[in-house]
Amino acid sequence: MTALHDYLRGQASDGLLSWARQRQAMVRFGCTCFQVEEAALTLGILPARYQRNRETIATADQLTLLHSSVAVVGCGGLGGYVVEELARLGVGHLVVIDPDYFEEHNLNRQLxxxxxxxxxxxxxxxxxxxxxxxPAVTLHPLQEALGIDNGPELLAGVQLAVDCLDSITVRLVLAEVCETIAIPLVHGAIAGWYGQVTTQFPGDQTLQTLYQNRLEGKGVEQKLGNPAFTPAVIASLQVAEACKVLLGHQDTLRHRLLSVDLRQMQFHETAVPGQPSEQ
Structure with missing residues (x-):
């Protein structure tokens, strides 16, 4: 490890390690991409792929993201963008859960x-x-339907779950599983021009409050459909929330629901009924 550290120090320029040098280190020392990236970040050297992050995300925080593990439940309209952005952000371990196969009607919006x-x-x-x-990110694909019985096993070891589902029934199951294993949940839902995002921590019961009178299997998206742009917007908001949760930031949407109207270009925040208005 000392030799790898010395090599990385010698190859870094302006605190950055290029992809070419990173690959050379992998070959020279027989390391994985994750191991080289971890070593570089430990030394305060930023892999060059993240250089546009560094005015927003500190190098130490980049290391935290590399060591983080997130479950993305649903890999369709929202889930595809969430997976893409988490991987580009540098979250090192992703568990992606979805039993489905691609169909033609997915082509308009699913990444x-x-x-x-x-x-x-x-x-x-x-x-x-x-x-x-x-290549520094490991993705574990689980082609299974999440349920109350298998949920704790499917989410074992993750720090955070992201709700990218299109079923109210299943997202309430996901909320219950997250409560059981005591991890936060970033919720997102979309329909037509509209979407919403909130973040639930253990004990909050946020989704149970939001959906207590709407227990049907599918949400309004079944009627309104979803164009290409709505999942991209809502998924990006979910990833921003996930990043803040993983880095321990306090300014999340906990106890708050962000509603998005892309037709009118309006963003509206409300306190979740029955929840504290502040964290």
Missing amino acids: FSLPANLGHAKVAAAQKRVAALN
Whole structure:
């Protein structure tokens, strides 16, 4: 490890390690991409792929993200963008859960949906994409439906779950599982021009409050559909929330619901009924 550290110090320029030097270190020392990135960040050296992060995310925080583990539940419209952005952000371990295969109606909005992927598992496409995008990130594809019985096992070891589901029933199950294993949950939902985001911590019961009178299987998106832009916007807000939770920031949407109207270009924040208005 000392030799690797000395090599990285010698190869860094302006506190940055280029991808070419990172690959050379992997070959020279027989290390994985994750191990080289971890070593560089430990030394305060930033892999050059993250150089546009460093005025927003400190190098020490980048290391925290590398050591973080996040479950993305649902790999469709929201989930594809969430997976993509978490991988680009440098979150080192992703667990992606979705039982479905790509169909033609996914092509208008789902990031990993391509004509060549029709009939293929969504989680397999996510794994292939992340491996090509950021080799320091490990993605575990779980082609399973999350339920109350298998949920704790599927989410074992993660620090945070991101709700990218299209079923009220299943997202309430996810909320219950997160409560059981005591991890935060970043919720997102979309329908047509509209979406919403909130963050729930153990004990909050936020989703149970939001959906207490809406227990049908599918939400309003079943009627309104979803264009290409809505999942991209809401997923990005979810990833921003996930980043803050992982880095221990206090200014999250906890106890608050952010509603987005892209037709009127309005963002409206409300306190979740029955919840404290402040963290």
